[in-house]
Amino acid sequence: MKALVLHLAVLAALAAMGFLLPPYHHGMMARVLVMAVFAIGYNIAFGYTGLLSLGHALHFCAGMMACGIAMREGVAAGPALLLGLAAGGVTALATGLLALRTAGVSFMIVTLMFAQAFHLALLYYGGFTGGDEGFPLPGAARRLFGLDLTQAGPRYAVALVLFGLVLLAQWGLVSSRFGRSLIAMRENEERSRMLGYNPFTTKLAALVISGLCAGIAGAAYGVLFGYVGASFGTTQYSILPMLYVLLGGAGTTLGPLLGAGLMAWLIDAASGLTDSPLAVIGVTLIGLVVFAPRGILGTLRQRGLKWLP
Amino acid sequence: MAAVILEAQGLSRAFGGLRAVDNVDLTLQEGEVHALIGPNGAGKTTLVSLLSGRLTPDAGHIRFDGQDITRLPAHARVARGIAYTFQITSIYAGLSVFDNLALAVQRSRPRDLTAAVQAAALRVGLEGELQAEAGALSYGHQRLLEIGMGLALAPRLLILDEPTQGLANGEINDFMTLVRGLKGTTVLLIEHNMDVVMALADRITVLHFGQVLASGSPAAIRADAAVQAAYLGGADAAD
Amino acid sequence: MGTGPLLLLATLEGTVMAAVLALAAVGLSLTFGVMRVVNVAHGEFYMLGAVLAWAVAQAVPSAPLGFVAALLIAPPLVAALAWVTDTTLLKRLNYDPESTIVATIGLSYLLQQGALSFFGPDARPVAAPFSLRLQFPWFGYSGYKLFVVLAALLVLGAVWLFLRRSKAGLVMRATQVDRNTARAFGINVDRVYAGTFALGAGLAALAAVLVVPISQAHYLMGHDPLLLSFIVVIIGGLGSLRGTLIAALIIGLADGILSMLYPPTLAKIVATLAVALVLVFRPQGLFGAPAR
Known part of the structure; x- marks a missing residue:
């Protein structure tokens, strides 16, 4: 009950921000919400199931490219978004079938390599994909349910609705029986196997759900901000969701949002000091693994807020 | 025979x-x-x-x-x-006793999971510990939980x-x-x-x-x- | 140029590539072999070696002297930085494999930013110490490139001897087999780890100093060597020194020859996928013995 109130309160606060924020922060918050959807996907794989992937940029960028190329070829935004969703799931299924034969460090390297190969392939077929420069999506096509997504207000609304749906879906998932079996894989895979859970299929399902979130996030990013490109498939876009989840708290429902929001604020605040976010990302990553491996909400949960979902 | x-x-x-x-x-x-x-x-x-x-x-x-x-x-x-209970206790130390038992109980898809978990806890005398973290239980209770999980698979x-x-x-x-x-x-x-x-x-x-x-x-x-x-x-x- | 001379040129280029790659990859292989950690910042240690070489060469007026100074100064500096990284960061993480990867990802971002802030975004050339040119009937070839091959072979031989014959090498191998037993026998495991990490980074930096007169220093130059070193170490079998050397030769030659005949991006895609599949289907590498 407390958890439900908390989730709804967070969504209500985000909705209120839609009316209160100045235009610059408006765009930034919309971006944060879409990246938080991506991070929620990452959280399902890493935070709840314990699968530390370094290749989620693949699913994000696959969703983005599928959606963007479809729209370039004349498909409407709605169906194109669904294509992006599917692309995220299909790539996660394909890479998961292979990568899940490994574990631990090998799993990290294999996922990294798959994402790298995908990114290189996007560059190699640059004539079709637009390569590193990418391509803009025509403003006229960026309409959803009659809303003009080139405008700040509708854009924020769509980002918020998407985030709200994914957040509640994540909460439903992790408090379900299936969600419990995912957490069980993270906590003790051998015990789970001896309770009759198939580790391979359970983890594969987690990866596919994770990939679906990443795919829809990538597609939405393209539609909302009007640009797609292979630069969203670089290793950095695999690291970012990991960073958000680690910062906010892996295995907490609201950690991905908190991490994405805080990082955006940190990088924005530090932009006076450095012209590149690299150092901020680097310092935060190191600080987290050394001083706070559970992240913010994870530490709060450990320190007494046990009910935190 | x-x-x-x-x-x-x-x-x-x-x-x-x-x-x-x-x-x-x-x-x-x-x-x-x-x-x-x-x-x-x-x-x-x-x-x-x-x-x-x-x-x-x-x-x-x-x-x-x-x-x-x-x-x-x-x-x-x-x-x-075929259920197996480990020689060296292998439970989900970071999860509650309830979740440990539920992971076994839910295999048979009971309509009312909470009631089924309570019944499973009662069999091994852990009904008072459902909200405790499994890793914090005494060694004897962890053994009982291990056996309880095996039994809960029916x-x-x-x-x-x-x-x-x-x-x-x-x-x-x-x-x-x-x-x-x-x-x-x-x-x-x-x-x-x-x-x-x-x-x-x-x-x-x-x-x-x-x-x-x-x-x-x-x-x-x-x-x-x-x-x-x-x-x-x-x-x-x-x- | 006919096919024969083209192939000769490709083989030469591939050999140079293989030599540099072997140096960089042996460093990564050592840290993985002895410490069981994957150092994602390995490419940045390589980059630092190159950038520092440029900085040192700037400060010394004559080209040959500048290069020698860079060779003597840059690798030890990078090794010292790695030593500090190990004792202040990795040791705190208890060398947990996954945390170490995350931390070294952070470190690699920091080092990139540092190089960008101090040296700027431009590619920086360093003059080769000599400009001898070997004249083949079909084309001329840089004598310096052949010197790189020779130097790399010498260093690799020295590393081999160090590991097989010296007491320090024995201590490292003992720690690799079982760090707890090594500790029980009075080996200072902390120092072995710091030393290994420093040696690995120093070798990467050395490879970079050698390569800088050929390919210039740039703050993003660590990416490709890291990827290729990964590929070499994985194909060769994680932690196997001999496998690493064989794999470096194969990958270097293959890369040199293939990128003459095919677009380099395509070659990289194939190599990257190959390495992922090796890890999936033959995790002990192509040359390692299967673990029991």
């Missing part, structure tokens, strides 16, 4: 040069409590690992309920009704690997009551405590250097000269 539920023939498994399990035949009757005894290193844990699917045999066949399960992965054997064959190790006397008595109260579940029990074995077992198989030394009723095993020489005499002296 009751039906045979599990039949293993010619099971072998070697580690490097060591034949941990060497051409073992084992037959379990439905509903019996079958004890597996033998000195340390006799291959007991390796044998039950072969039966539960945690290891694959180098040679031999296993039939469960009339079907060959030799190549079946462990989780699929659990789904067919298995047809329950393999208990040294269940009373580290339990206090009172807890051992509770455990024996629990096993006696199992109706229709076949139990394969690895146990060092001979009082527990003699009190519970319908039949006993003695393993020695990976091979079956003897198999029969408790009375017959007690009288067996080879067993006396290899095991019981030595164990009495050691105790």
